[in-house]
Amino acid sequence: MDSTPFAPQDTIVAISTPPGRGGIGIVRLSGPDALTVAGALLQLRHSLDAPQAHARATFARVLDPASLRSSGPERTIDDCLVTAFHAPHSYTGDSLVEIAAHGSPVILGVLLRGALAQGAHSGLPVRLAEPGEFTQRAFLSGRLDLTQAEAVHDLIAAQTLQQARVAAQQLGGALSRRVAPAKDSLLHLIALLEAGMDFASGELDDVEVVPPAQIALYIEGARTPLAALAATFQRGQLLRNGAAIALVGRPNAGKSSLFNRLLERERAIVTPIAGTTRDTLEEALSLDGIPLRLIDTAGLHTAASDAAEQQGIARTYEALADADLVLHVLDATQPVTEDDQALLHSLSGRPHLVICNKVDLAEGEAIPDPLLSVTSLATSALTGLGLDDLRTAILAQFNAVGSLAEEGLLNNLRQQQAVTETLSALATAEAANEAGLPHELILVDLHHALQALDTLTGATTTDDILGRIFSTFCIGK
Known part of the structure; x- marks a missing residue:
């Protein structure tokens, strides 16, 4: 993934509540022109650009689209609460506006079409959001890592309180924190070996800068927490996807x-x-x-x-x-x-x-x-x-009695593959070290392990992986 900061050129808009009628419906805008476009749709007491408007819910009225097209007095069709988040202190990292109006599809449609029409009228790049694009922007802007972005989907899809708890832990960075010690050990070893190679390339070619025992210690420091993490995959899958009992x-x-x-x-x-x-x-x-x-x-x-x-x-x-x-x-x-x-x-x-x-x-x-x-x-x-004993026996069959309180579980195949590939590369590096191979060859395996580990959190990833992940999200998230 490109390491340059993400800077969206267009503003996206979507209805963020489920289809149908409800007490409240939310229309969300995000992008460089979100504050301007939202301000044109609403009758406001204060500008959304004002510093005091950041993260504060403000009463407003939704303007009748007919009055927007005429030079007569403004007419409104609904009351609403509008909350503006100024960049970079927002969910997406860019300017973001949430308009909470009554949940009539007619009102929400007026806001959605009005935002698109305002963009077209003013020459501003405003378009409908793609599935998961708000969260994808949060990831690309560095507000979330990839495991946290996946947790957003899991939290929305949660069917049990325990699923919601685990998703909230992941969203808070539980999985990233479990990976951090392994990555630190790996980075430290790579730095030592590369520095040693630079030193050995001088006059003291026969100096062994990093002994094999020390290399093995750092490899084990990365392998141990990752092996424990890999062992959580079955439990994480069980909690995320459930199981069929016949x-x-x-x-x-x-x-x-x-x-x-x-x-x-x-x-x-x-x-x-x-x-x-x-x-x-x-x-x-x-x-x-x-x-x-x-x-x-x-x-x-x-x-x-x-x-x-x-x-x-x-x-x-x-x-x-x-x-x-x-x-x-x-x-x-x-x-x-x-x-x-x-x-x-x-x-x-x-x-x-x-x-x-x-x-x-x-x-x-x-x-x-x-x-x-x-x-x-x-x-x-x-x-x-015997029904209580039966329930306990069912949980025991899934190795789930008292084990699901553990934080930072692997819960999807992408995450499991990233950790498995990292462990495989570490095993190859360990074998190369035991065989006394040159540090250049050990470094190849260590860099492979680091790259595989970075795909877990999204520090290194590809567009097709991002497309598969965020396409499963709803439009307004």
Whole structure:
């Protein structure tokens, strides 16, 4: 990425609130002419350029576009609050204005079209913002690094409070702070080796300026925190993207009842008739802040009676194949069947839990012999017995009990690839140092590691990466 300061030539405008009607709607402008264009759309008591106007919400009125085109008196169509942020002390690093009016699409449309028309009339470069362009400008102007910019998207997309907490930590620079010690160690070693090479190029060619043991120490100083960071990827992905949990088992084992109990509402139809569930049913569930996709499925058995039931079973197998965790539900009042044993065998090597449901009806009977060697959970969807233990076991399967409070998690593939590439380059440099290779060759690997690490925060990146990241944002952010 070019290291020169970002200086936008045009002013962008967008509606920053979701489509539709609401109590409040916000139109946002950013760019060199944002204050001028916004001022032309509003009836203001004080100029937005005034020093005291910075970061202060001010009452204003939205001008009727008809009065803007005539020489008659000004007419207004709405009241609003306008907040101006003067460059460089704004979200984007440039002049920025936010107009909060009543959330009628008509009013917001007037402001949006008025800004574009004012630009065209005055010869000012004003255009609609691209997706994520406000945040991209914040990144390019140095107000955010790339991990913080990604956290803006994660915060907007958060579906649970824990997701919002982690996104807020990332936005505050938690991930950047975790990377900083590794980068400092790497930069220090590169400086030592390059200075040593300059010294050795003089008369004292045989002087070993930086001994191999010291080089190894600095490489380890960079590798250790990055290896710990790389280990957070699975947890970060889980928290960001969630996981799919499928309840499977034979008909009438109580899968739908457990499904409803975990959701804490009656979502699936439950009857005493076996085979009531004919299709997969999915619902979102938050468990200790982890977003989960809970899937109820049709009962599995080999004697499907009709085409609809056969299709339901086929969809059960599809859900089973895609699930991150399988809950194998057994009926504690019935003997274990060959179908049960076959399903249990097929789950070997996959994350799964065996659940003996309906224990309230089993009258204290022991778990059937074929499952004595299998760790299972006793539950009752009717009474709620064992549900807390089931929730704890689910979290344990995802290694999530008490581990998500850690700050600065890797939570997307781009971040994980950057750290992995850095560790690979450090490993190559370490091998070169152990082999006694010249410092020039070690430096090649160290610079490769530094460049890979810089792609994590965006100190070095490419336009196509930026395009992929910011294209996922909404227009007004």
